[in-house]
Amino acid sequence: MLSIFNALAPLVVIVLVGVFLKIKVAKESWSGVLNGVALYLLFPALILKGITQVEVTTFNDFKFITINFILLLSIIFSLIVLGRFLKLKQEVANSYVIAVFFGNIGYLGFPIISSLYSGAEPIISIHIAIYTLLLFSVVIAYLEYSKRGVLSKKVFLDGLKNPLLISVIISLILVIFNIKLPYFLEKSIYTLADGATPTVLIALGIFLAQKLPKIDLKHLAGITILKLIVVPTLFLLVLQFYHTKAFEISVLEAAMPVAITPFVLADIYNLDKNLIAASIVVSSILSLFTLPLFILAVGG
Numbered sequence: 001m002l003s004i005f006n007a008l009a010p011l012v013v014i015v016l017v018g019v020f021l022k023i024k025v026a027k028e029s030w031s032g033v034l035n036g037v038a039l040y041l042l043f044p045a046l047i048l049k050g051i052t053q054v055e056v057t058t059f060n061d062f063k064f065i066t067i068n069f070i071l072l073l074s075i076i077f078s079l080i081v082l083g084r085f086l087k088l089k090q091e092v093a094n095s096y097v098i099a100v101f102f103g104n105i106g107y108l109g110f111p112i113i114s115s116l117y118s119g120a121e122p123i124i125s126i127h128i129a130i131y132t133l134l135l136f137s138v139v140i141a142y143l144e145y146s147k148r149g150v151l152s153k154k155v156f157l158d159g160l161k162n163p164l165l166i167s168v169i170i171s172l173i174l175v176i177f178n179i180k181l182p183y184f185l186e187k188s189i190y191t192l193a194d195g196a197t198p199t200v201l202i203a204l205g206i207f208l209a210q211k212l213p214k215i216d217l218k219h220l221a222g223i224t225i226l227k228l229i230v231v232p233t234l235f236l237l238v239l240q241f242y243h244t245k246a247f248e249i250s251v252l253e254a255a256m257p258v259a260i261t262p263f264v265l266a267d268i269y270n271l272d273k274n275l276i277a278a279s280i281v282v283s284s285i286l287s288l289f290t291l292p293l294f295i296l297a298v299g300g
Helices: 001-022 029-052 063-085 090-101 108-114 121-148 153-160 163-176 185-194 196-208 216-241 245-254 261-265 273-298
Strands: none
Touching: 001 108, 001 196, 029 121, 029 185, 029 196, 029 261, 063 090, 063 121, 063 216, 063 245, 063 261, 090 121, 090 216, 090 273, 108 121, 108 245, 121 245, 121 273, 153 196, 153 245, 163 273, 185 196, 196 261, 196 273, 216 245, 245 273, 261 273
């Protein structure tokens, strides 16, 4: 419980800094500008840092990777079908897909899980790579289709120009061919990556401090329950048939609250930004109570 609080507390403090800035000096446009910096510069650096740190040779049981891909793809497509079945507005349906699928697996997941499992850093990094690859391939492709209403060669080519997807492709090339970047370039990327989370959290604080329209509480509850309870419970059920340390970590990563990345993507894709912002805050607070339950369930 204490490790979870210690990981969450800095998030809250930095969001409050954004709120304070909005009250004192910041303009409404600051949120969009900061998100733009994160999208085109800081998050690509964060992806490069995360994926290139994966040491594939240190781990030789890759069955959990296949299971994770299958489960996560099933979750993504189930959420798409659910949105259409319930006839949700497109921006709400899209928000469900990205918020429920993509949790705070890095900023929260890494310190919390590494404190529970000694020497698990390579496995955690592989999990982050799995989520990142799916987010910036399958999910982004779906959002591009949702935004434009058609899949075409132009949509495909435009999707390839996405800075986040480009950073994933570059990262994979570096990892697969074991290419080491010059120290000065690697250090520059790592420095930019370290600024991604606080930048977006400040933008979130500025956004939350504005007078927001009324948020549909049923959708806020829906995203929160699916993210914190339903999705990790699904992973927990699979754990009963495939019980390994790697998949215990999969359960805990699935139990992380909504990530800040969807808030950044809300500016360029058809997402309900108010719902996303509220989901990040509410799920992060409630994870103080839900995460310990799943830690106990996996025996961490």
